[in-house]
Amino acid sequence: MARSRSQWDFGELFPAAETRQVLSVTDLTARVKRLVEKEFGSVFVSGEISNWRLQSSGHAYFVLKDAGAQLNCVLFRGTAGVERAFFRDGAHVLLGGELTVYEPRGTYQMRVTSAEAQGMGALQAAFERLKAKLDAEGLFAADRKRRIPEFPRRVGLVTSPTGAAIQDVLHVVGRRFAGIEFVLVPVRVQGQGAAVEIAEAIGLLNRWSAGGEADRKTTGPVARADRPMPRLDVILVTRGGGSLEDLWCFNEEVVARAIAASAAPVLSAVGHEIDFTIADLVADLRAATPSAAAEILTQAYVDSAGFVAVAGQRLRQWVRRRLVHAEEERRGLARRFLRAHPRRRLEERGQRLDDLATSLARMGRTATKPGQAQVANLARRLAALKPATAIARQRRELAEIVRRLSGLMQDRLAERKEGVARLGDGLRLLSPLSVLQRGYSITLDAESGAVVRDAAGLAPGRRLKTRLARGEVASVVEPGPSVKASPAR
Numbered sequence: 001m002a003r004s005r006s007q008w009d010f011g012e013l014f015p016a017a018e019t020r021q022v023l024s025v026t027d028l029t030a031r032v033k034r035l036v037e038k039e040f041g042s043v044f045v046s047g048e049i050s051n052w053r054l055q056s057s058g059h060a061y062f063v064l065k066d067a068g069a070q071l072n073c074v075l076f077r078g079t080a081g082v083e084r085a086f087f088r089d090g091a092h093v094l095l096g097g098e099l100t101v102y103e104p105r106g107t108y109q110m111r112v113t114s115a116e117a118q119g120m121g122a123l124q125a126a127f128e129r130l131k132a133k134l135d136a137e138g139l140f141a142a143d144r145k146r147r148i149p150e151f152p153r154r155v156g157l158v159t160s161p162t163g164a165a166i167q168d169v170l171h172v173v174g175r176r177f178a179g180i181e182f183v184l185v186p187v188r189v190q191g192q193g194a195a196v197e198i199a200e201a202i203g204l205l206n207r208w209s210a211g212g213e214a215d216r217k218t219t220g221p222v223a224r225a226d227r228p229m230p231r232l233d234v235i236l237v238t239r240g241g242g243s244l245e246d247l248w249c250f251n252e253e254v255v256a257r258a259i260a261a262s263a264a265p266v267l268s269a270v271g272h273e274i275d276f277t278i279a280d281l282v283a284d285l286r287a288a289t290p291s292a293a294a295e296i297l298t299q300a301y302v303d304s305a306g307f308v309a310v311a312g313q314r315l316r317q318w319v320r321r322r323l324v325h326a327e328e329e330r331r332g333l334a335r336r337f338l339r340a341h342p343r344r345r346l347e348e349r350g351q352r353l354d355d356l357a358t359s360l361a362r363m364g365r366t367a368t369k370p371g372q373a374q375v376a377n378l379a380r381r382l383a384a385l386k387p388a389t390a391i392a393r394q395r396r397e398l399a400e401i402v403r404r405l406s407g408l409m410q411d412r413l414a415e416r417k418e419g420v421a422r423l424g425d426g427l428r429l430l431s432p433l434s435v436l437q438r439g440y441s442i443t444l445d446a447e448s449g450a451v452v453r454d455a456a457g458l459a460p461g462r463r464l465k466t467r468l469a470r471g472e473v474a475s476v477v478e479p480g481p482s483v484k485a486s487p488a489r
Contacts (some may be wrong), residue, residue: 005310017338024281027437029103033103036101037101040098042097043096043098044095044096044197045095045097047065047070047093048064048089048092049088049089049093051091051243052087052091053248053274057077058077059074061075061463064093065243065469070112071109072108072109074109075087075096080357083117086117091246093117093119096114096115097112123409126251129277130183131281134217142172145284146294148234148265148285148297149234151301152180152297153179153233153235154181154183154210154232155236156209156232156236157182157183158205158237159237159238160187160239163189163239165239165269165290166184167240169236169293171299172295172298173294176294176298179301180301183232188249194249195249195254198237198250198255199252199255199257199258202235202237202255202262203261203291206261209264210231210263230262234265235265236267236293237267237279239270239271241275242271247270247277250268250279250280251279252278255278255279256279259282266284267283268280268282269285269290272288286483307434327470367378436467436468441467441469443465444467446463446474458476461477461478461479462475463475464476464477
């Protein structure tokens with residue numbers, strides 16, 4: 001029985017999504033790597049070596065190629081049993097190794113584990129033959145090399161109009177010095193017939209520079225027909241990097257002959273730093289890259305621009321130094337003129353005369369000093385021999401002695417007076433009168449005047465005299481059990 005549909009039944013709001021497998025780039029590359037390594041494993045491949053690069057790490061990278069394809073290869077430093085002596089550009093080899101995928105770049109490559117030499121490549125052999133031939137003819141000799149002008153105004157340019165080399169050259173020249181004019185002859189820089197085009201372009205530029213060719217193509221301003229065109233200062237033959245086959249047109253004899261026959265100096269800039277061609281060897285100067293060639297052409301302008309930038313300041317400094325030097329010379333001449341003036345000479349002579357007069361007076365005084373001292377000494381001796389002087393001196397000495405004796409006597413008299421006073425004070429202290437003044441009395445025998453000190457020795461009827469502080473008292477000794485004194489009547 002079918003179920004009735006409610007008004008609230010809206011169906012499936014979120015239908016199930018379509019099932020699909022999404023891989024990351026890393027996962028996909030890893031699968032490809034596993035598939036390649038499993039499918040091919042160890043392989044042997046024959047071909048020609050190109051773009052050989054030995055890194056500082058010891059690993060070597062190169063391309064193995066034939067007429068229809070090329071294969072990236074890597075030879076690691078630790079690979080044993082591989083002779084590296086015959087690994088060079090152009091060498092034909094039979095390589096054994098493992099096909100794998102280099103995941104960071106997503107490219108497949110061959111890890112070389114063995115190698116066998118199969119003789120020198122045809123291109124490399126042709127290169128060596130032509131090099132030996134031209135060297136024997138003296139085309140590489142240093143004495144035929146011409147100097148590249150430091151300040152080229154017009155440069156003939158032989159290169160592809162669509163390649164990277166022309167862009168590098170124009171960019172560097174425009175950045176460093178845009179005043180150089182280029183006369184471009186577009187040519188092919190690789191492939192069949194490229195060498196003939198390059199050689200014809202070099203000859204065309206030489207004829208144009210000599211004034212015998214009217215057809216011109218320039219990257220700069222086109223000169224008017226009513227004024228003479230300046231000759232070419234240098235011809236630049238250039239292209240970017242590539243393999244030995246890509247650069248082979250610059251190894252053709254026709255190009256080497258055209259460069260050697262050129263009336264204008266030729267600057268060759270083919271490939272990168274590691275690329276050397278026959279054109280580089282024949283040319284008057286080789287640049288490592290197209291950009292380096294542009295820097296060579298503009299180096300003198302850059303150096304001159306730096307000099308011109310500071311020329312104003314240096315000129316001002318030079319002018320200031322010259323002005324200071326001229327002012328010093330003027331002042332020196334003025335001083336010399338003043339010294340040579342007659343009035344100045346008279347003044348100097350007058351000053352000299354004053355100095356001489358002063359010196360003469362000083363010398364006179366100096367010469368009379370010993371005589372003056374001797375006269376004074378004789379005067380003193382004569383004065384000492386006069387009697388009046390001796391008497392006066394003795395009187396002064398006598399007065400001094402009297403004064404000293406008077407003083408000494410007064411001092412001694414004062415000392416003696418002080419001694420007498422001290423003795424009087426001592427006598428007064430020991431005097432009986434002093435005792436009487438304190439209330440005491442002294443009893444004397446009236447007849448003998450002896451001092452009575454003991455009453456037992458007195459006989460009755462003995463007369464006594466008692467002395468007081470004021471006056472005296474007379475008494476008589478009476479008999480009895482004890483001797484008693486009674487006042488006299």
